[in-house]
Structures are given as structure tokens and as C-alpha cells.
Amino acid sequence: MEYCVLNIGGLKVQVDGHDREFINLVSSQYIDFIQPGGESIDLKLTLSHDSWPEDTEDISIEKINNSYILAGEKFECLLDTQARSAAVRIIKELTHFNTFLRVFYSQVLVFSEGFMVHAAGLIRNNRAYLFAGPSESGKTTTAKRANGFDILSDELVIIRRINNIFFLYSTPFSGEYTQRIKNLKAPLSNIFFLNKRLKTGLVSKSSLSSFIDLLENIFFFDQEKDSSQFILGLSSRLTAVIESFDINILSYSDLGRFVDGLSKGAEANT
Amino acid sequence: MDYLKEPKLIRNSKVAWQEIDDAIVVVTPWNKQIHIISETASMLWRALALPKSEKDLVTLIVQEYEIDEVRAEQDIRTFIKESIEKGIVDIKE
Structure with a gap:
């Protein structure tokens, strides 16, 4: 049996499989999110390619007792949360594995005080900034304009609460941003909701408005x-403690100066 | 109508919800829809933790907001109709 260990959002998943070539492909595709072996893992994922599941157009997750069945186009996975293991039948292609991995992490994060959000994520001076929005809202534009920042993703980032502090994590799940993304995290400082039609550049949001907009951008099946209920609870706490805004990113030619101004005097969330 | 035979309404136990800034946000997990219940209607939502008839809800609103019963009935019927359509409230037989 061949294996590699993925570390995404701080969750270490050992990926086992009989196909050395495919495990090597996974290792090279997610090279910045590969954990050296020997450390404790959170979950074991066993791959098989010997039989193809029926094509399913929509992604679905069904709970049966303490297990979940995750199904999508070209994959079917049985996740046993008590045994901390999962078995997946999947077509042997990285594109489908990437889709599966997004769905898989969206589910296992719920058991680790976290979730995944459609957003670009940036880090500067050990502070993280979330720029959330649907397709075509400007996430890739935000990442491309972010000089002086580390980029966490231009498509999907992970939020986790650890010791009552919300952290933003990078993911290997990117959109059109082609630069290398490192495995990084930092305490979340501000949330921005991308809005190209906003004339004023920046508008402060209420907790309720921020909560609803965040829910609409959570990647979850x-x-x-x-x-x-867990996601509602975590999101309401997050939007209560993190200041959030609607933003027209095109109004800010120097994002670094902009967030430095916001951060002056502000403490990391607690 | 015999009060005991009046259909009772209750929150759908399959929805998730959260109170925030005096409003209630309800999510129907099967279609990922988000429903916002206003501050006024949030009183009805809390009351529907237990089975209530339309008449119970009208009485509640009349007492709380001191509005006339005809107006309260109209508002309650709208709330009930919309809530059942959204799947966030069930009729308990």
C-alpha cells in the first residue's frame, strides 16, 4: 500500500492506495500541502479505482447512522467519523480527485470547528483577510492585485476556530490564480464581501447582514x-466578533495600505 | 370551530436556525435556502416550539402588540402560509 499525508486546514489526512503512480501524482499535485510521514493523522482515506460508480450529476451527502455517503460525478465515498476513516471509489484522474477532496474536506471540517468559504484569502503582517463572493465577484482579481500579501486562495479558503480564535487557512483549491500557494494560516482580522456595483468603495455591515452573506458563500453539501445547525452557530459567532464590510475592490489600488489602515489599533479576534 | 379540532402548527424539526440581532435566520438544509424572520414574527417562531393553533397565535399577537384581532388574523395567515410554503413550519395532525 502506498500513501501520502495531506495537511489542509490543519487536518491531516493519510491517503492510501494500491496505485503508486496515482499516489505520486497526488503528492506532486498537492506538494505544498503534503505532510512529512510519521506524525499523527486525523483521518485515513483509502482509494480504490477498480470499479467506477454510477455517474451522479449532483454532489450529495447522506448520513446513515454515524457514517456519511459522499457522492458526485465519478466518486463515491463512505466516511466513518467514529473510526476516523473513509473509503472512496474514484476514477483515476486528478481533476475528479480534486473535486472529491473539496467535498470531503467541506464535510470533515464540520467535525473540527471549521468550514470552507467561496473566497479569496490574504495574509499580511500575520493578519488574515477574507474576500468572499460567488463566481465572477472578483476573487481572482483580489488575489492578483494583492501586492505585499501571501495568497491563501482565489476560490476556497478554510475558517477554523481554535481555542476561541478564528483562523483563516490556505487551500490547494484555486480558481484562475496560477501562482504557487503555500500552506499558511493566520488569525482572521476582517471579512469583506465583494461587490463590484458598490459606489462608495467600502460599507460597514451589521452582524445580521454579514451572517447572511457569509452563509450564502459557505461551500457545504x-x-x-x-x-x-453547527455551521449557523459558528458563523454567528464569527460575524459577531469579526468586523465586516461590503467592498468594491476596484476602488483600492493599494490593498496593502488599505488593510494597514484598517488594522491600526485593531487586535486579532479572540 | 371546535378548538381541540383546530389544526396545530409547529416548527419543522428538520430546519436549522439561529437568533441574531433580534431577527431569526432559518436554513432549510435540504435546499440550502435562507429565510429571515423579522423581529415581530420571531415571537411567533419562538411560540411554535410547541404546537399552536392559528387562534393561539392571533391571541399572542393581539396581547403583545395591542392590535385589533382582524388585522392580527390577516398577519398570522400570511405568516402561516409563507412558512408552510417554505417548509419551515409543519401542520401537526
Whole structure:
């Protein structure tokens, strides 16, 4: 059995498989998110390619007792949260593995005080900034204009609460941003919701407005009440403690100067 | 109508919800829709933790907001109709 260990959002997943070539492909595709072996892992994921699941157009997650069945185009996965293991049948192509991995992490994060958000993420001076929005809202534009920042993603980032502090993590799940993305995290400082039609550049948001906009951008498929309730609870706490804004990113030619101005005197979230 | 035979309403137990800034945000997990319940209607939402008839809800609103019963009935019927359509409130037989 061949394996590699992925570390995304601080969750270490050992990926096992009989196909050395594919495990090597996974290792090279996610090279900045590969954990050296020997350390403790959070979950074990076993791949098989011997039989193809039926094509499913939509992604679905179904809970059966303490297990979840994650299904999508070209993959089907049984996730056992108690045994901290998962088995997936998946077509042997990195594109499908990448789609599966996004869905897989969106689900396992719920058990680790976290979730994934459609957003660009930036770090500057050990402070993280979230720029959330749907397709075509300007996430890639934000990443490309962010001189003097570390880029966490231009498509999907991870938020986790650790010891009551919200951290923003990079992911290997990017959109059109082609530069290398490192495995990074920092305490979340501000949330911005991208809005190209905003004339004033920046508008402060209420907790309620921020909460609703955040929910609309969370990447999540589980249809069970308990998981949704957890996400609501975590999101409401997040939007209560983190200042948020609507922003027209095109109004700011120097993002570094802009966030430095915002951060003056502000403490990291606690 | 016999009060005991009046259909009772109750929150759908399959929805997730959160109170925030005096409003209530309800999510229907099966379609990921977000529903916002206003500050006024949030009182009805809290009351529907237990089965309530339309008449119970009208009485509640009349007492709390001191509005006339006809107006309260109209508002409650709108709330009930919309809530059932969204799937956030069930009729308990």
C-alpha cells in the first residue's frame, strides 16, 4: 500500500492506495500541502479505482447512522467519523480527485470547528483577510492585485476556530490564480464581501447582514440539520466578533495600505 | 370551530436556525435556502416550539402588540402560509 499525508486546514489526512503512480501524482499535485510521514493523522482515506460508480450529476451527502455517503460525478465515498476513516471509489484522474477532496474536506471540517468559504484569502503582517463572493465577484482579481500579501486562495479558503480564535487557512483549491500557494494560516482580522456595483468603495455591515452573506458563500453539501445547525452557530459567532464590510475592490489600488489602515489599533479576534 | 379540532402548527424539526440581532435566520438544509424572520414574527417562531393553533397565535399577537384581532388574523395567515410554503413550519395532525 502506498500513501501520502495531506495537511489542509490543519487536518491531516493519510491517503492510501494500491496505485503508486496515482499516489505520486497526488503528492506532486498537492506538494505544498503534503505532510512529512510519521506524525499523527486525523483521518485515513483509502482509494480504490477498480470499479467506477454510477455517474451522479449532483454532489450529495447522506448520513446513515454515524457514517456519511459522499457522492458526485465519478466518486463515491463512505466516511466513518467514529473510526476516523473513509473509503472512496474514484476514477483515476486528478481533476475528479480534486473535486472529491473539496467535498470531503467541506464535510470533515464540520467535525473540527471549521468550514470552507467561496473566497479569496490574504495574509499580511500575520493578519488574515477574507474576500468572499460567488463566481465572477472578483476573487481572482483580489488575489492578483494583492501586492505585499501571501495568497491563501482565489476560490476556497478554510475558517477554523481554535481555542476561541478564528483562523483563516490556505487551500490547494484555486480558481484562475496560477501562482504557487503555500500552506499558511493566520488569525482572521476582517471579512469583506465583494461587490463590484458598490459606489462608495467600502460599507460597514451589521452582524445580521454579514451572517447572511457569509452563509450564502459557505461551500457545504450536507443536508442534515445537525451539520447546518453547527455551521449557523459558528458563523454567528464569527460575524459577531469579526468586523465586516461590503467592498468594491476596484476602488483600492493599494490593498496593502488599505488593510494597514484598517488594522491600526485593531487586535486579532479572540 | 371546535378548538381541540383546530389544526396545530409547529416548527419543522428538520430546519436549522439561529437568533441574531433580534431577527431569526432559518436554513432549510435540504435546499440550502435562507429565510429571515423579522423581529415581530420571531415571537411567533419562538411560540411554535410547541404546537399552536392559528387562534393561539392571533391571541399572542393581539396581547403583545395591542392590535385589533382582524388585522392580527390577516398577519398570522400570511405568516402561516409563507412558512408552510417554505417548509419551515409543519401542520401537526
